[in-house]
Amino acid sequence: MQDLRHTDITYLPGIGPTRAKILRDEAGIATWHDLLYYFPYKHIDRSRLYSIAELTTDMPFVQLKGRFLSFEEQGVGRKKRLVGHFTDGHGVMDLVWFNGIRYVTSSVKLNTDYIIFGRPSLFSGRINVMHPEVESVDSLSLAKMRMQPYYTVSEKMKKRGFSSRTIERFTSTLFSLLKERIPETLPDYLLERLHLMPLDEALRAAHYPSTADELSRATMRLKFEELFLIQLSIIRYARERTQRLRGHVFRVVGPLFNTFYARHLPFPLTEAQKRVLREMRIDMGSGRQMNRLLQGDVGSGKTLVALMAMLIALDNGYQACIMAPTEILAEQHLETFRTFLADMPLRVELLTGTVKGKRRQSVLDGLATGEVQILIGTHAVIEDGVQFRNLGLVVIDEQHRFGVAQRARLWAKNVEPPHVLVMTATPIPRTLAMTLYGDLDVSVIDELPPGRKPVKTIHAYDNRPDELYRGVRHEIDAGRQAYFVYPLVKESEKMDLKNVEDEYLRLQQIFPDLRVSMVHGQMRPAEKDAEMQRFVKGETQILVSTTVIEVGVNVPNASVMVIQNAERFGLSQLHQLRGRVGRGADQSYCILVTSYELSRDTRRRIQIMTETSDGFEIAEEDLKLRGPGDLEGTQQSGVAFDLRLANLARDGQLVQLARDTATFVLDADPTLSAPENKLLVEQLQAMKEGHENWSLIS
Ligand code: ADP
Numbered sequence: 059m060q061d062l063r064h065t066d067i068t069y070l071p072g073i074g075p076t077r078a079k080i081l082r083d084e085a086g087i088a089t090w091h092d093l094l095y096y097f098p099y100k101h102i103d104r105s106r107l108y109s110i111a112e113l114t115t116d117m118p119f120v121q122l123k124g125r126f127l128s129f130e131e132q133g134v135g136r137k138k139r140l141v142g143h144f145t146d147g148h149g150v151m152d153l154v155w156f157n158g159i160r161y162v163t164s165s166v167k168l169n170t171d172y173i174i175f176g177r178p179s180l181f182s183g184r185i186n187v188m189h190p191e192v193e194s195v196d197s198l199s200l201a202k203m204r205m206q207p208y209y210t211v212s213e214k215m216k217k218r219g220f221s222s223r224t225i226e227r228f229t230s231t232l233f234s235l236l237k238e239r240i241p242e243t244l245p246d247y248l249l250e251r252l253h254l255m256p257l258d259e260a261l262r263a264a265h266y267p268s269t270a271d272e273l274s275r276a277t278m279r280l281k282f283e284e285l286f287l288i289q290l291s292i293i294r295y296a297r298e299r300t301q302r303l304r305g306h307v308f309r310v311v312g313p314l315f316n317t318f319y320a321r322h323l324p325f326p327l328t329e330a331q332k333r334v335l336r337e338m339r340i341d342m343g344s345g346r347q348m349n350r351l352l353q354g355d356v357g358s359g360k361t362l363v364a365l366m367a368m369l370i371a372l373d374n375g376y377q378a379c380i381m382a383p384t385e386i387l388a389e390q391h392l393e394t395f396r397t398f399l400a401d402m403p404l405r406v407e408l409l410t411g412t413v414k415g416k417r418r419q420s421v422l423d424g425l426a427t428g429e430v431q432i433l434i435g436t437h438a439v440i441e442d443g444v445q446f447r448n449l450g451l452v453v454i455d456e457q458h459r460f461g462v463a464q465r466a467r468l469w470a471k472n473v474e475p476p477h478v479l480v481m482t483a484t485p486i487p488r489t490l491a492m493t494l495y496g497d498l499d500v501s502v503i504d505e506l507p508p509g510r511k512p513v514k515t516i517h518a519y520d521n522r523p524d525e526l527y528r529g530v531r532h533e534i535d536a537g538r539q540a541y542f543v544y545p546l547v548k549e550s551e552k553m554d555l556k557n558v559e560d561e562y563l564r565l566q567q568i569f570p571d572l573r574v575s576m577v578h579g580q581m582r583p584a585e586k587d588a589e590m591q592r593f594v595k596g597e598t599q600i601l602v603s604t605t606v607i608e609v610g611v612n613v614p615n616a617s618v619m620v621i622q623n624a625e626r627f628g629l630s631q632l633h634q635l636r637g638r639v640g641r642g643a644d645q646s647y648c649i650l651v652t653s654y655e656l657s658r659d660t661r662r663r664i665q666i667m668t669e670t671s672d673g674f675e676i677a678e679e680d681l682k683l684r685g686p687g688d689l690e691g692t693q694q695s696g697v698a699f700d701l702r703l704a705n706l707a708r709d710g711q712l713v714q715l716a717r718d719t720a721t722f723v724l725d726a727d728p729t730l731s732a733p734e735n736k737l738l739v740e741q742l743q744a745m746k747e748g749h750e751n752w753s754l755i756s
Pocket residue numbers: 325326327328331354355356357358359360361362483507508612
């Protein structure tokens with residue numbers, strides 16, 4: 059049999075150079091293999107004929123056999139429509155067209171049998187079908203009726219005369235040409251073990267199933283394969299890396315850590331914090347390089363845990379550094395660290411874009427000699443000029459703002475790569491984490507420090523602003539501060555959304571005796587920092603901003619957050635924003651302001667926010683509502699998944715099965731050198747050719 063991956067699509071009858079180009083550009087179909095894997099997005103069961111009497115409007119699609127009794131044009135001008143009176147021999151119904159009227163009247167004959175196909179709807183009190191497909195009984199012989207595939211066709215393709223039917227012709231031609239079986243891609247022992255459908259059968263059934271059940275078994279096999287190969291590649295890579303890279307061994311927990319623990323720690327650690335520290339100590343003492351993801355909700359005390367891990371590095375003669383996504387956060391970390399460490403004999407320095415001249419040189423010198431033991435910084439830390447004497451641990455705070463490539467540059471900062479701790483407050487649902495960070499060990503802080511009061515979250519409509527302002531005024535009078543968050547910076551002509559600059563002026567009018575600061579992403583960094591600092595220091599009572607405050611900012615005195623146009627924000631974004639309040643001992647409030655008319659999904663999002671403050675629950679819901687492609691963090695992660703069928707949100711169990719199976723295979727044959735695994739090696743190779751990115755995940 060020919061090599062499908064290398065058989066050009068033009069070798070298929072019916073596809074010349076012009077069509078081939080459109081297929082390649084618009085649908086990524088260049089070879090026979092590509093066409094085989096261009097799966098229908100749905101099938102419609104055309105094996106069944108309905109009778110007019112049984113139609114209801116909740117049927118998605120129906121198919122009827124019968125004849126047209128007459129056609130009638132109704133209305134004039136743009137309201138003109140064609141009504142065909144259609145009978146199945148028992149009842150009569152109307153089929154309605156608003157466009158293509160001339161085509162229908164000229165091609166459809168009366169008193170001839172047709173199969174009509176479409177979605178029943180209600181029109182002036184009666185069930186009818188608008189714009190049905192009409193086919194003569196001969197062209198679609200009853201014997202041929204089956205589950206019909208529907209393929210995605212882009213707008214451009216439509217303009218060039220492509221329809222789902224066009225693709226259907228191509229795939230059916232292709233299958234009729236493939237007389238031999240399509241070569242299997244999974245070893246027999248796996249097919250048997252998991253009762254999977256062979257590839258040949260699965261591909262044919264994915265396009266042309268004979269029953270819904272066959273379709274679902276075919277899809278399952280293909281989804282499994284996608285997920286399994288990803289897991290196989292991640293786990294193999296992680297194991298290989300573990301063997302290849304030695305990690306710095308932090309043998310002792312020494313005086314710095316112990317002194318800090320005994321004398322400086324202002325409160326007892328939570329059980330979760332202790333557990334995470336133990337997990338990290340085991341990693342860092344093991345002789346292998348630590349690659350750990352630390353997930354913990356906003357305010358769960360990740361920073362402190364990171365600081366203590368850094369002290370262990372110092373105790374063993376290494377330097378440590380922490381990178382934050384913004385200058386404000388880096389500065390806050392510096393302040394936090396200096397407060398925590400107080401008079402301990404340590405040199406902690408800050409390196410950001412604004413640290414310049416002599417100051418910068420002194421930090422750089424200190425890093426090179428090892429005098430600077432802890433470095434806190436932004437992206438500036440990974441610049442080439444920054445050389446450490448002996449970097450042992452890198453902490454990356456709020457990981458989703460850091461790309462994979464940036465992380466990779468950090469590794470080069472020492473001969474042997476430092477231990478890496480990646481911290482994120484955006485909880486990642488388990489199935490996604492298994493895939494996105496499948497090679498990282500994961501620690502979770504699932505407990506907040508005692509005494510925190512959960513933020514009260516309230517949904518408010520935007521037609522009653524006075525009540526809202528009274529509430530805010532009440533909190534500010536009690537000495538608190540408030541955030542007002544908006545989706546846009548400047549007024550947009552297209553969308554009627556609240557925007558920062560207008561609202562800044564308006565809030566000053568509403569609260570003439572209060573001071574208001576404003577920050578948004580279009581301000582210069584220095585300007586932004588200055589405004590932010592005024593709020594941090596309590597000089598202003600209200601901060602008006604876009605989502606730039608989303609990550610990390612800590613103002614415990616702020617007890618109110620008003621999020622305007624909350625319908626414009628995603629769930630995890632709302633959760634991140636809300637995490638800015640409720641950081642002190644006082645009851646805090648988050649008010650989600652929306653318009654009255656909301657889509658079902660939006661209403662559900664807002665409802666979830668008012669019902670739970672559990673970040674993991676929110677992340678799971680987010681994944682369900684939006685799908686993994688949209689999830690914050692996935693785009694920036696630099697990992698491109700080529701999942702054609704599997705869906706990380708819906709196929710959680712399959713992800714687990716894929717992971718377990720990959721582990722099973724690699725346990726038995728770590729190097730995949732056994733003859734029965736030859737197919738897998740070939741598959742991984744083919745996948746790698748498609749995605750250079752894989753080897754970069756870290
Ligand atoms: P995160 O980075 O996880 O959002 P932080 O590290 O900023 O959280 O911690 C939030 C606040 O909680 C900080 O003021 C910190 O000092 C405090 N904190 C951390 N751990 C504890 C603890 N075990 N008990 C009480 N307060 C804690």
